[in-house]
Amino acid sequence: MDNWVLKGVRNLINESGETKEISPTQVKVKVTHLLISNFDALVFNGDIAVDYPKTIGRFAVGLVTEVGEKCYGIKKGERVYLESAKSCGACYNCKSGKRDRCDDIQIAGRDYDGFLRDFVVCEYSEVSPLPDAVDNLQALCIEMVGIAENIYDKLNLSAGQRVAVIGSDVLGNIIAQVLQYHKVIPIVIDNSPGNLEKAKKCGIYYAFPADDDIIGNVMDATSGDLCDAAIYSASSRLPISLPSRLVGKKKSLILSGFTSLHSAVDARDILEKDLTVFGVTSAANYTDSVINMLLHGAVNIDLFDKEIINQFDPVSVLTERCENAATANKGKLTVLKMIF
Numbered sequence: 001m002d003n004w005v006l007k008g009v010r011n012l013i014n015e016s017g018e019t020k021e022i023s024p025t026q027v028k029v030k031v032t033h034l035l036i037s038n039f040d041a042l043v044f045n046g047d048i049a050v051d052y053p054k055t056i057g058r059f060a061v062g063l064v065t066e067v068g069e070k071c072y073g074i075k076k077g078e079r080v081y082l083e084s085a086k087s088c089g090a091c092y093n094c095k096s097g098k099r100d101r102c103d104d105i106q107i108a109g110r111d112y113d114g115f116l117r118d119f120v121v122c123e124y125s126e127v128s129p130l131p132d133a134v135d136n137l138q139a140l141c142i143e144m145v146g147i148a149e150n151i152y153d154k155l156n157l158s159a160g161q162r163v164a165v166i167g168s169d170v171l172g173n174i175i176a177q178v179l180q181y182h183k184v185i186p187i188v189i190d191n192s193p194g195n196l197e198k199a200k201k202c203g204i205y206y207a208f209p210a211d212d213d214i215i216g217n218v219m220d221a222t223s224g225d226l227c228d229a230a231i232y233s234a235s236s237r238l239p240i241s242l243p244s245r246l247v248g249k250k251k252s253l254i255l256s257g258f259t260s261l262h263s264a265v266d267a268r269d270i271l272e273k274d275l276t277v278f279g280v281t282s283a284a285n286y287t288d289s290v291i292n293m294l295l296h297g298a299v300n301i302d303l304f305d306k307e308i309i310n311q312f313d314p315v316s317v318l319t320e321r322c323e324n325a326a327t328a329n330k331g332k333l334t335v336l337k338m339i340f
Contacts, residue, residue, distance in 0.1 A: 003117040004314050005053045009046035010322075012056070012315050019119045027074055027127060028066035029082060029120045032339040035059035035140040036314075038235050039258050040116075041321040043109055048258060056109040057116030058084045061130065061139045063339075071124035079136075080127040081291075082115055084108045084143040085282040105282045116314060118338070128287045134294050137301060137333065144171050145290045145299055146283025148178035151231060151254050154280065159183035161228040164218060164246040167236025168195035168207070170333065171257050174299055175231055176204050181298040187221050189214060189246075191238060198303050210238050218246050227251070234259035244269035252276045305332040312336050 005015045022028050034057050042048045043056050060082045067076050074080070087094050087102035094102050108114040130139050148171075157163065161184055165176045168190035176186035176199060187206040188199045199207040208217045218227065230243035234257035243253050244266050253275055270277060283290070293299065309317070317334065 001118040003055060004057070006044065006050065006056050007053050010044060010315075010319070012044060012318065019121050022066050022068050022121055024068040024070040025123055026068050026121055027064050027071055027080075027124045029062040029080060029122070029127060030065050030339060031060050031062040031082070031115050031118060031120060032079075032337070033061050033136045033140060034115055034336045034338060036317055036321060036334040036336060038321070039107075040109060040114075041318055042258055044318040045322045048110060050110050054109065055113035055115070055117055057114035058107065058109045059140045059143055060084075060115035060120075061136050062115075062120065064127070065119070068124065074124050074127065074129065079130045081130055081139045081142055081287060082108070082120060082122070083126045083128070083284075083287065085284040086112075086126060087284055100285045102284060105284045107282055116336075128291065131291065131295060134291060137306065137335065138294050138299075140333070140335065141170075141174065141299070141301055142287055142290050142294075143283055144174045145178060145293060146286030147171065147256060147280055148175040149286055149290060149293070150283045151175060151256060151280050152178060152182055152184070154254070154278070155229050155252055157182075157184050157228060160185065162187055162222050164189060164227040164230040164243060165233070166190075166210075166230065166238050166243050166246075167233030167257075168192070168199045169233055169235050170304060172231075172233035172236060173199055173202060173204075173304070174301075175233070175256070177202055177299045178293075180204065181293065187218060187227060187246075189218075189238070189242070190236065201303050202300050210242065214242075215245065229254070231256060233257050241266040241269070244273065244275060247273065247275065249273045250275070252278075255279045256281060301333070307332060307334045308337055309335065310337050 064078045087099035088104040091103040164187045168188045179186045191210045196207045206221045226248040229252045230247045231254045232243045
């Protein structure tokens with residue numbers, strides 16, 4: 001059975017072997033679909049540090065093949081989402097029963113073994129049953145929708161407020177859609193005409209290129225008041241100094257996603273405007289609410305370019321992803337179909 005293990009930078013090896021027996025509180029899941037993400041490419045390329053060896057693969061869905069006798073709410077043959085982020089269980093908040101406030105969120109493929117393998121054995125609480133109405137591609141985006149919802153919760157915005165979303169890659173587009181679902185007005189900014197067009201087709205009214213007119217365009221969209229917050233998608237590769245220019249005084253900036261670039265935030269704007277800056281990179285404990293959002297049509301992924309690969313070499317797929325990071329279509333979902 002396949003198990004793709006990262007031994008070092010770009011040193012990905014298939015270590016075949018039997019999976020371990022399950023305990024009474026564990027399930028065994030056959031991975032059926034895995035999304036190759038920018039995060040996976042950064043881990044593969046050594047841009048995100050991990051303790052080797054590590055099985056990579058952050059986003060996956062599968063079918064339950066075995067169920068322990070003390071597992072509740074999970075059935076054999078059920079289609080499930082494998083949690084791509086979870087609470088650490090060791091910090092003060094986790095031990096106090098406040099796992100939703102965990103100080104050290106763990107991410108699949110970085111902090112614990114990911115899902116680029118045939119079978120996964122895990123605690124039954126680390127998988128979530130999927131309704132028939134949520135298809136596999138939607139399920140693979142659960143974490144990204146959860147990140148968007150996490151951002152919305154942290155910003156604590158009201159309906160009608162305006163938020164700049166810098167970068168309209170898959171994550172940026174999803175963030176904009178989730179804001180709009182909550183009746184917050186997103187203003188999407190990107191340097192890709194294709195990504196801007198996708199945003200408009202997803203119902204985003206304000207979508208501007210990152211050019212010399214951007215400040216004026218944002219001022220027009222906000223009646224001259226600038227934005228109430230700004231969200232920067234790290235994979236956009238747009239200047240990280242841009243978001244602070246688009247918000248008013250005493251507002252918030254959020255940095256989200258992962259990147260290999262080392263960038264400096266413009267401290268002058270942050271200090272002069274008294275801005276609050278924080279990062280959001282995961283969405284542990286959001287799965288149930290996100291599934292409900294997907295059932296209610298909060299996010300449309302139909303317009304994203306999709307690449308479903310039946311016969312694949314993960315090394316080649318990840319190498320190509322790394323080499324094309326600056327120019328690749330960031331609105332594309334690359335999925336490995338791992339069952340026939």
